[in-house]
Amino acid sequence: MGLFEKIKEGLAKTRTRIASAVEVLFRRKDPSFYRDLEEILITADVGPVVAQSLVSDLREWEKDHPEVTPEESLAHLEQKMAGEFPQTPPLWDSSPGNGPLVILMVGVNGVGKTTTTGKLAMYFRDQGRTVILGAADTFRAAAVEQLRKWGEQLDVPVVHQKPGADPASVAFDTVKAARARKMDVAIIDTAGRLQNKHNLMAELKKIGSVIRKEDPETPVEILLVLDATIGQNALAQLEEFRKIAPVSGLILTKLDGTSKGGVAVALAQKHHLPVRFIGVGEKASDLLPFDSLMFARSILRQE
Ligand SMILES: Nc1nc2c(ncn2[C@@H]2O[C@H](COP(=O)(O)OP(=O)(O)OP(=O)(O)O)[C@@H](O)[C@H]2O)c(=O)[nH]1
Numbered sequence: 153m154g155l156f157e158k159i160k161e162g163l164a165k166t167r168t169r170i171a172s173a174v175e176v177l178f179r180r181k182d183p184s185f186y187r188d189l190e191e192i193l194i195t196a197d198v199g200p201v202v203a204q205s206l207v208s209d210l211r212e213w214e215k216d217h218p219e220v221t222p223e224e225s226l227a228h229l230e231q232k233m234a235g236e237f238p239q240t241p242p243l244w245d246s247s248p249g250n251g252p253l254v255i256l257m258v259g260v261n262g263v264g265k266t267t268t269t270g271k272l273a274m275y276f277r278d279q280g281r282t283v284i285l286g287a288a289d290t291f292r293a294a295a296v297e298q299l300r301k302w303g304e305q306l307d308v309p310v311v312h313q314k315p316g317a318d319p320a321s322v323a324f325d326t327v328k329a330a331r332a333r334k335m336d337v338a339i340i341d342t343a344g345r346l347q348n349k350h351n352l353m354a355e356l357k358k359i360g361s362v363i364r365k366e367d368p369e370t371p372v373e374i375l376l377v378l379d380a381t382i383g384q385n386a387l388a389q390l391e392e393f394r395k396i397a398p399v400s401g402l403i404l405t406k407l408d409g410t411s412k413g414g415v416a417v418a419l420a421q422k423h424h425l426p427v428r429f430i431g432v433g434e435k436a437s438d439l440l441p442f443d444s445l446m447f448a449r450s451i452l453r454q455e
């Protein structure tokens with residue numbers, strides 16, 4: 153299966169909710185076309201702001217191009233939706249090649265941080281990169297075990313310490329090992345508790361500074377993992393998290409289980425942050441690199 157097919161399959165629930173309605177709408181072009189389109193987009197959790205701007209853009213564009221076919225109109229909408237996602241260089245561009253790229257996985261409880269850490273390890277490994285994982289969620293013993301299992305399954309080393317150990321110390325060890333072993337990427341899983349914002353902020357800050365202790369130039373990506381099933385609430389979660397840590401990119405998980413996939417567009421538009429990957433299932437292979445045009449196409453078209 154190609155990437156586009158996988159994205160389409162992963163977004164099936166969102167597509168079912170809107171693609172057939174979108175198709176009917178573009179074919180019929182009722183007088184209420186624009187209003188109905190806006191409503192359909194909102195149903196897919198694209199959010200009112202984006203829905204309104206996409207629809208008013210389409211209206212203007214069609215006014216300037218009275219001869220367009222429904223297919224051309226839909227293609228225009230698709231392009232515009234894809235254009236809501238910021239253009240950002242690939243993750244690897246931040247890594248000059250003389251040290252590991254460090255990825256810090258952050259997010260609230262249960263969003264899929266540990267699972268995504270494992271999936272990412274496989275993704276990079278399959279691209280021929282060497283990967284090391286750090287179990288910096290020392291809060292629960294089970295969290296370390298969960299990551300070690302991924303490591304075993306993928307034959308990827310996992311740095312860990314005793315439960316209750318200082319997460320920053322685990323992060324430090326992980327990056328140190330990555331340097332010593334000339335690894336390409338170190339992915340650090342963190343704890344998700346957000347009950348105490350100040351503690352979490354201090355902890356992530358400390359992790360960030362120890363990562364750069366040996367080399368201040370170490371490229372660090374802070375990827376916020378968001379559960380797509382919460383739809384528009386993900387916006388508030390991202391806002392909260394940006395107060396805690398300098399989030400540099402997003403990973404949207406559990407898209408397979410929701411019709412609210414459009415929230416990706418709302419998040420990207422409001423925060424100008426790249427969506428780096430999407431999670432479309434529980435298996436190691438269910439993490440896909442994000443492509444804005446494929447994404448837009450996957451939710452707007454049945455075929
Ligand atoms: N269907 C589906 N399930 C997912 C996806 N990503 C993660 N999960 C499931 O979500 C649940 C929680 O995943 P974890 O990786 O443990 O989440 P976490 O953020 O590490 O959780 P804490 O460490 O407790 O904060 C697990 O049952 C995963 O299998 C996804 O893309 N699709």
Ligand SMILES: [Mg+2]
Pocket residue numbers: 265266267289295341342
């Ligand atoms: Mg976890």
